Amino acid sequence: xxxxxxxxxxxxxxxxxxxxxxxxxxxxxxxxxxxxxxxxxxxxxxxxxxxxxxxxxxxxxxxxxxxxxxxxxxxxxxxxxxxxxxxxxxxxxxxxxxxxxxxxxxxxxxxxxxxxxxxxxxxxxxxxxxxxxxxxxxxxxxxxxxxxxxxxxxxxxxxxxxxxxxxxxxxxxxxxxxxxxxxxxxxxxxxxxxxxxxxxxxxxxxxxxxxxxxxxxxxxxxxxxxxxxxxxxxxxxxxxxxxxxxxxxxxxxxxxxxxxxxxxxxxxxxxxxxxxxxxxxxxxxxxxxxxxxxxxxxxxxxxxxxxxxxxxxxxxxxxxxxxxxxxxxxxxxxxxxxxxxxxxxxxxxxxxxxxxxxxxxxxxxxxxxxxxxxxxxxxxxxxxxxxxxxxxxxxxxxxxxxxxxxxxxxxxxxxxxxxxxxxxxxxxxxxxxxxxxxxxxxxxxxxxxxxxxxxxxxxxxxxxxxxxxxxxxxxxxxxxxxxxxxxxxxxxxxx
Numbered sequence: 303x304x305x306x307x308x309x310x311x312x313x314x315x316x317x318x319x320x321x322x323x324x325x326x327x328x329x330x331x332x333x334x335x336x337x338x339x340x341x342x343x344x345x346x347x348x349x350x351x352x353x354x355x356x357x358x359x360x361x362x363x364x365x366x367x368x369x370x371x372x373x374x375x376x377x378x379x380x381x382x383x384x385x386x387x388x389x390x391x392x393x394x395x396x397x398x399x400x401x402x403x404x405x406x407x408x409x410x411x412x413x414x415x416x417x418x419x420x421x422x423x424x425x426x427x428x429x430x431x432x433x434x435x436x437x438x439x440x441x442x443x444x445x446x447x448x449x450x451x452x453x454x455x456x457x458x459x460x461x462x463x464x465x466x467x468x469x470x471x472x473x474x475x476x477x478x479x480x481x482x483x484x485x486x487x488x489x490x491x492x493x494x495x496x497x498x499x500x501x502x503x504x505x506x507x508x509x510x511x512x513x514x515x516x517x518x519x520x521x522x523x524x525x526x527x528x529x530x531x532x533x534x535x536x537x538x539x540x541x542x543x544x545x546x547x548x549x550x551x552x553x554x555x556x557x558x559x560x561x562x563x564x565x566x567x568x569x570x571x572x573x574x575x576x577x578x579x580x581x582x583x584x585x586x587x588x589x590x591x592x593x594x595x596x597x598x599x600x601x602x603x604x605x606x607x608x609x610x611x612x613x614x615x616x617x618x619x620x621x622x623x624x625x626x627x628x629x630x631x632x633x634x635x636x637x638x639x640x641x642x643x644x645x646x647x648x649x650x651x652x653x654x655x656x657x658x659x660x661x662x663x664x665x666x667x668x669x670x671x672x673x674x675x676x677x678x679x680x681x682x683x684x685x686x687x688x689x690x691x692x693x694x695x696x697x698x699x700x701x702x703x704x705x706x707x708x709x710x711x712x713x714x715x716x717x718x719x720x721x722x723x724x725x726x727x728x729x730x731x732x733x734x735x736x737x738x739x740x741x742x743x744x745x746x747x748x749x750x751x752x753x754x755x756x757x758x759x760x761x762x763x764x765x766x767x768x769x770x771x772x773x774x775x776x777x778x779x780x781x782x783x784x785x786x787x788x789x790x791x792x793x794x795x796x797x
Contacts, residue, residue: 311339311473312786315381315532318476322369322380329365329380333358333425336382340427340474346455346792349468351387351446352395352429358382361425376423377538378477385415385479386466387429388436392416400432400462401443401710404647405636414507414544415479415523422539427475430465435629436483437655439726441465441490444650444710452789453495453754457703458712460493461486461730466526467494472789476528477536483521483625485698485732488744491526492698492756495746495785497773498526499533500732502764503739504551506537507544513631514548518624519677519736528786530774533743534558537770560770568772570596570759571606571691576731577683579614580721581700584750589757592747593695595779596772606691610683612676618724620676621733623669626655626662633659652710654726681738688740688762693772698744698756700729732758741766743773746782754785 313321321327337355344350365380385392388400391409398405416426431441431449441464442448449464451457452472459468463480467490470478480487482500491498503520510516525536537557544550572593574586597603610617633643643651665673687694700723701715714725727733735742740763747757757776761769 311790312528312783313476314529315378315476315527315535316529318381319377319379329362329369329425330359332380333362333382336427336475343472343474346450347452347468347472348447348449349430349459349465349472349474350384350428351401351431351465354395354428358425358427361420365423365425376421377535378419379423381424381477382427382475383419383424383477383479384427384430384466384469384475386432386463386481388432388462388481390415390429392426395429397429398445399632400434400436401445402434402643402650403445404641404643404650414509415540418540419479424477424539430469430478432462432465434651434655435632436462436481436486437625437629437726438652439489439714439730440704440712442706442710442712447709448706448712450706451494451703452792454703454752455792456705457753458493458706460490460703463487463490463498463526467491467496467498470494470526470528471496471786473786477532478526480524480526481521482524482736483519484621484727484736485730487522487524487526488698488732488742488756488758489730491744493703493754495754495782496526496528497530497533497746498524498744499537499770500524500735500742501537501541501766502741504549505553505766506540507547507550509544509546514546516628517549518627519621520739521736528783530770530777531558531561534561534770555767557767557770560767561774563771564600565596565772565775566600568601568693568768569691570601570603570693570695570772571687572603572695573606573608573687574696576696576734577608577610579700579731580718580723580729581697582702582719582750585697585700585702585755588748588750588755589697592757592780596776599775599779601772601775604691606687606694608683608687608694611679614728615724617676617680617734618726618728620673621727621737622658622724623662623665623673626658629655630659630663677737680734684734684738684740684760692762693769694760696758696760697731698758700731702750702753735760739763741769743769745773745776746785
């Protein structure tokens, strides 16, 4: 007989799995609680933009039936989750490519995150908010408006992954999927005080059509969680070979083993400005204090100088042009389907996006080659640094969360510590691994002026396992679970 158990908003996915498998809670009850939290708490967050509670309850009942007869149910049996409304697809759900009102693609197939999470027993509840075509560094769009930060409802949740990060920090679900094309998983995790892990390129497959070889720069699927353990469970579900992705690699790793692997002797190089990127002084102060926690776990923290042969402005401009080429392809694909954004719906895409797309389209072969040389220089710079240390420690984001604007009108920071920055990625230090393919993570490191600060750890290429071990050690030394009490106590409103 199921006992009457109510899970607080900070209950982790791992804890839910234990409750469900032990019979203390049913999968249906776990999903019903998540549905109730979305109905009550999302009104003030605007993190969820499509919600399908009926389908979620039906899936939960299937999980229960399989548990009753002893059928395998996966490592995330009954855990509620969501996925992003950006280059994602789920049968019957309307996708908008990040809140573009003219687009309403009804899904006919299941993209990788929902497919693999469901195979692991997780239950999909809906889509989370994003940014148009995943380009801007804030989570806002014309269709749905900005997503609020659970730690300060007047602030933004951050980037294309902001809806998922806010849903996790705000207690709607313990795990949410996101897409990362410019440091977005790490940026949103930093601003919302949650854990975001971006695996090495190829670890988590990405199926892209009509071009399966589009890798400029790397885009990643991944999960945002409140704990490192939940991220390990998500990796168990998501990592593995996929025939349709030519860069996908096989894996037989149990990622939860990383949680108890010693980091004794690991060398952590602390680069508070990561090769010259401007960073808010308050963020540097928090990270300088936080990074010392790893020494108590047996690691050795040393100062690290990273040199890139190009300036931060040149590097961020190259990212803009590369991503804009990809966006141009998406815009042209929509035009072939009868949706001419440039002609008929131009105001539904930020002007900054159009300027970047038009610049990229006129770049030419020589310009594209120069950008690839800049990308190579970034890769070389990270590798040189990682020849001296095992992991690079730096800020996830150089600026604190910005204030939300009107629907579709929120902009990223234009100045950090007295320096002008590109408002899209000039302050998002995570985008460098979208160039290079190295794994990285953002960990909650504390607060500056009451707003979350994220510590970014960058690991060796394909060194995801030791990187996750270091993340787990940091969480053990500086547990952040109590910080979500602030989110629990916030003004919620009623949908």
